[in-house]
Amino acid sequence: MSKLAISGGTKAVTTELKDLFKWPVVNKAMEKAVVQVLREGKMSGDDITKEFERKFADWHGVKYGLGFNNGTASLHGAFFGIGLGCGDEVIAPSSTYWATCLPALSLGCRIVFADIHPDTLCIDPKDIEKRITQRTKAIVVVHYLGMPADMDPIMAIAKKYKLKVIEDVSHAHGALYKGRMVGSIGDAAGFSLMTCKSFATGEAGIMLTNDRKVYERAIMFGFYERHKDVQDPELQQGAGIPWGGCKYRMHQMSAAVGLEQLKKYPQEMAEIDKAMNYFWDLLEGVPGIRAHRPSKGSNTTMGGWFAANGLYVPEELGGLSVTRFCEAVSAEGARGVAPGGCNNPLHLHPLFNTLDIYKHGKPTNSAYLPKTPVPTQSLPVAEGIQVRTFAIPGFKHFRKKIIKEHAEAFKKVAENYKELLAGDKGNNLSGKWGLANRK
Numbered sequence: 001m002s003k004l005a006i007s008g009g010t011k012a013v014t015t016e017l018k019d020l021f022k023w024p025v026v027n028k029a030m031e032k033a034v035v036q037v038l039r040e041g042k043m044s045g046d047d048i049t050k051e052f053e054r055k056f057a058d059w060h061g062v063k064y065g066l067g068f069n070n071g072t073a074s075l076h077g078a079f080f081g082i083g084l085g086c087g088d089e090v091i092a093p094s095s096t097y098w099a100t101c102l103p104a105l106s107l108g109c110r111i112v113f114a115d116i117h118p119d120t121l122c123i124d125p126k127d128i129e130k131r132i133t134q135r136t137k138a139i140v141v142v143h144y145l146g147m148p149a150d151m152d153p154i155m156a157i158a159k160k161y162k163l164k165v166i167e168d169v170s171h172a173h174g175a176l177y178k179g180r181m182v183g184s185i186g187d188a189a190g191f192s193l194m195t196c197k198s199f200a201t202g203e204a205g206i207m208l209t210n211d212r213k214v215y216e217r218a219i220m221f222g223f224y225e226r227h228k229d230v231q232d233p234e235l236q237q238g239a240g241i242p243w244g245g246c247k248y249r250m251h252q253m254s255a256a257v258g259l260e261q262l263k264k265y266p267q268e269m270a271e272i273d274k275a276m277n278y279f280w281d282l283l284e285g286v287p288g289i290r291a292h293r294p295s296k297g298s299n300t301t302m303g304g305w306f307a308a309n310g311l312y313v314p315e316e317l318g319g320l321s322v323t324r325f326c327e328a329v330s331a332e333g334a335r336g337v338a339p340g341g342c343n344n345p346l347h348l349h350p351l352f353n354t355l356d357i358y359k360h361g362k363p364t365n366s367a368y369l370p371k372t373p374v375p376t377q378s379l380p381v382a383e384g385i386q387v388r389t390f391a392i393p394g395f396k397h398f399r400k401k402i403i404k405e406h407a408e409a410f411k412k413v414a415e416n417y418k419e420l421l422a423g424d425k426g427n428n429l430s431g432k433w434g435l436a437n438r439k
């Protein structure tokens with residue numbers, strides 16, 4: 001067996017990378033579309049945005065699409081759209097980007113966190129029911145790091161307790177859950193379309209819903225020039241000024257890019273899927289590491305493999321830290337490998353526990369509870385997930401030779417883990433609220 005590169009052996013990855021990881025892919029048609037918006041002075045209009053909304057919604061088989069200036073705003077609109085307000089509770093996964101739930105806090109809601117499942121890294125349906133109180137009104141799920149959340153049991157719980165479900169599809173554009181498009185299953189969905197995401201248009205977001213009322217309420221909340229499209233006479237009484245005091249209109253340069261992105265994204269997604277599955281197929285059975293992907297034959301797919309991860313099982317590698325493991329794989333020349341590939345658990349942040357943000361005279365997240373303060377929740381899977389996950393290379397093209405070399409880098413390190421135990425200083429992965437451990 002060849003010696004590990006970290007201790008002076010030859011590297012596993014030798015082929016030139018070229019544009020293997022380059023993202024996003026901006027083509028001539030996008031450039032042309034943006035210039036046209038500029039030349040026609042349509043940056044702040046909504047004709048191109050409406051066309052984008054129509055086509056994006058059609059792609060999902062959903063009735064209404066509403067463009068936003070970013071994904072955070074689309075979730076804010078969705079939370080208001082489904083009717084959330086002061087004192088309502090929203091259940092959210094702890095391991096996610098803050099925008100999944102924080103906009104609901106600004107509506108006066110309390111965010112209650114649920115644990116994640118260690119294999120899917122998405123909200124664990126089994127943990128949701130424990131979090132339900134008389135105040136619970138909604139569950140927000142994230143199809144996290146490309147993986148569809150387990151929607152069937154989640155929708156069943158929602159039905160049983162009469163809760164609304166919001167899907168945050170910022171990580172899994174175009175993914176299928178048992179043959180259905182994610183973002184078309186809950187009551188409403190919010191998508192980030194920012195540059196680093198799989199469906200990349202620049203700063204932009206979109207909300208989808210089949211419910212006319214949700215759609216119209218979201219228009220009332222963050223728009224004013226589109227109030228003429230609102231039919232509900234009750235809502236019309238407040239037309240002309242955005243109820244949320246927010247102006248969330250999408251930039252039409254982003255809408256124009258989005259229209260072009262719609263044409264090429266399915267092919268891009270298919271190629272990424274082929275490349276990533278090829279990588280994981282090569283690593284099937286290697287000790288210490290597992291793929292983070294749906295099981296085969298489930299008709300559930302990854303949507304663009306945003307910020308793709310592997311699952312780490314240190315017990316199979318003599319307790320080797322994921323940090324040391326990733327150092328050794330990176331030394332083999334593999335790119336994009338880093339320990340702790342998840343967001344830090346939000347339920348431990350002071351914002352959701354002790355901070356009085358809106359001058360309630362007590363912590364904002366428990367402002368409407370009869371008894372405060374409330375003890376911080378304990379969610380063991382989310383709290384321990386960083387040392388059990390690692391960022392993997394996000395291949396954008398199906399190039400067998402170099403993907404094989406990357407898989408070889410992981411295999412070589414896993415098979416020679418004993419050489420690494422002596423120099424292992426352990427993990428130190430705390431304090432990151434974005435996906436900042438990633439390279």
Ligand SMILES: *Cc1c(COP(=O)(O)O)cnc(C)c1O
Binds near residue numbers: 070194
């Ligand atoms: C990126 C992201 C958002 C927010 O989208 P922006 O476009 O950055 O405002 C929301 N939820 C998740 C899970 C995200 O990763």
